[in-house]
């Protein structure tokens with residue numbers, strides 16, 4: 001892919017992934033394509049065991065495909081070494097998981113500041129951005145609370161702020177509200193959509209919740225190892 005042209009935030013091209021299974025192998029992805037453009041929110045809705053986590057791990061450069069290529073912002077990643085992949089993960093990708101994985105001994109604000117310091121921002125700029133993001137997500141009065149002093153929905157909103165703090169190209173989320181009760185899930189999901197829209201990010205969000213998925217621009221599934229529109 002050439003630079004200069006508009007590029008998808010993420011392009012999985014003919015991606016293959018198989019796992020050894022006894023003397024044969026289990027083909028989870030068999031050459032699927034998926035392009036996600038800047039500003040686009042795509043839901044990944046697929047039955048258990050069809051390869052959602054595998055796909056998210058590949059898109060997050062946590063695993064390498066057995067075939068095909070993964071482009072992030074137009075850059076091919078298959079031949080990159082580990083340090084380059086780590087840099088892309090830190091600078092271009094944001095992650096939200098079902099369980100928030102916040103640092104328990106640090107405040108909400110510090111949890112959002114730390115990734116920005118690792119990225120090289122000044123402490124003052126990082127604190128100002130963290131405070132803005134958390135306020136946008138409705139946590140302006142909770143900045144100094146530690147995760148253990150926050151509700152589940154509040155913790156997940158801190159995790160969302162942390163994921164977008166470095167202005168990634170692409171947000172990857174695996175069941176981001178799967179651990180919350182339906183009302184809290186709905187509210188957290190609304191804030192997730194709001195912040196992705198406000199930041200004009202691209203997002204790939206795996207969810208079992210069809211109602212939440214329907215609020216995104218596009219829904220895809222995995223069928224027979226290929227990534228296809230959900231119908």
Ligand SMILES: Nc1ncnc2c1ncn2[C@@H]1O[C@H](COP(=O)(O)OP(=O)(O)OP(=O)(O)O)[C@@H](O)[C@H]1O
Pocket residue numbers: 019020026028046047048049050051052053054055
């Ligand atoms: N490291 C591995 N080694 C062997 N098989 C694996 C490995 N990881 C996943 N698999 C298999 O690949 C298939 C896809 O797994 P994956 O975790 O991607 O599914 P999923 O759609 O995310 O499922 P769920 O919704 O239940 O989390 C499953 O059959 C799983 O057993």
